[in-house]
Amino acid sequence: MAAEGPATRRVQVAEHPRFLKLKEMFNSKFGSIPKFYVRAPGRVNIIGEHIDYCGYSVLPMAIEQDMLIAVEPVKTQTLQLANTNPLYTDFSTSANNIQIDKTKPLWHNYFLCGFKGIQEHFGLSSLTGMNCLVDGNIPPSSGLSSSSALVCCAGLVTLTVLGMNLSKVELAEICAKSERYIGTEGGGMDQSISFLAEEGTLLAKYRGLQWDKVLRLEEVQAKLGVSLEEMLQITEDTLHPEPYSPEEVCRCLGISLQELRTQILSPNTQDVLTFKLYQRAKHVYSEAARVLQFKKICEEAPDNMVQLLGELMNQSHASCRDMYECSCPEVDQLVDICRKFGAQGSRLTGAGWGGCTVSIVPADKLPSFLTNVHEAYYQRSDQDFTFEKQSLFATKPGGGALVFLEA
DSSP: OTTSOOOEEEEOGGGOHHHHHHHHHHHHHHSSOOSEEEEEEEEEEEEOTTOGGGTOOOEEEEEEEEEEEEEEEESSSEEEEEESSTTSOOEEEETTSOOOOTTOOOHHHHHHHHHHHHHHHTTOSOOOEEEEEEEEOSOTTSSSOHHHHHHHHHHHHHHHHHTOOOOHHHHHHHHHHHGGGGTOSTTTOHHHHHHHHHHHHHHHHHTTSOGGGOOSHHHHHHHHTOOHHHHHHHHHHHSOSSOBOHHHHHHHHTOOHHHHHHHTOOGGGTTOOOBOHHHHHHHHHHHHHHHHHHHHHHHHOOTTHHHHHHHHHHHHHHHHHHTSOOOOHHHHHHHHHHHHTTOSEEEEESSOSSSEEEEEOOGGGHHHHHHHHIIIIIISOSSOOOOOGGGSOOOOOOOOOEEEEEO
């Protein structure tokens, strides 16, 4: 239940190769054995891209791939972090003087975000130190939330060391907030947030709402009291497909360029010369509608459910590519290949501009699908791709964050 904290389970470490290897590496690194282990899964967004920060629901799924941390509280006030991947160097700092450099997204900074989030939530000035060894099998920079999984894992590690309790909802809120220490806002999409705030503003102005109080597209819909389908029509009637210049936005709102920059634009969009308000709003409202349709199909479970869900995923990708413009040629190529070899639906997932795709594939076609996609994309591509075993994988819905104690 969401009101409860993450569960604690007993594990026979000797019977689980990954746990056993982590325990042995921990002993080699720190000269002791872990007191407990914490895991947090990566996530894939099935459908609902770039709409959560506009106020709409999305459909994410925890995957089996995760972050797993072996932990030993120590009597000193030193926080020592190590990683099983030799590409990520060791890090040590005082547990009571956490400094996070936003200009350097080093792996340990994401751990520090979760640690600091819990520390500040409880208003603690003095914390015990700990030795931590991190092992992750989520492909990095893939749109599968490896960094967020590390933040969540670190938050639960810190909570467990302190012997305190929080609900899953409270933990999620703290970890989402604490990721901002590294400069990440809702998945690192600051610029996109700024664009969408402007779209909501202009629609609100045209519909007679108090535009400076309505900054999210969902708020426009809520205040107008209309359906998503009606909002799509309002978008068609209100906004023109041609990009808006800053001067045109100012004329529509009756404000100066200085007011536009200080009241609406964020620091990293001050020099933007065009705003594709029609395209971005159309994507958000249509994508929000697809999420609801996806959920309804899952609940009703018709005989052609997989086909219908796949069609929605395909529509989502087309909108991300053409309306939101967050795809790229390599992702588009991968989507086409996935559909060619048996995916009922395939789309980019994560923020986009790279990352990865998610496909819905019938179980009986899975082995041939993986083989054919591997050959078509990684072996025959003109691009210089480096294929790793974890770059292409099947997954089922995974479980949430857990604490493990050795049995």
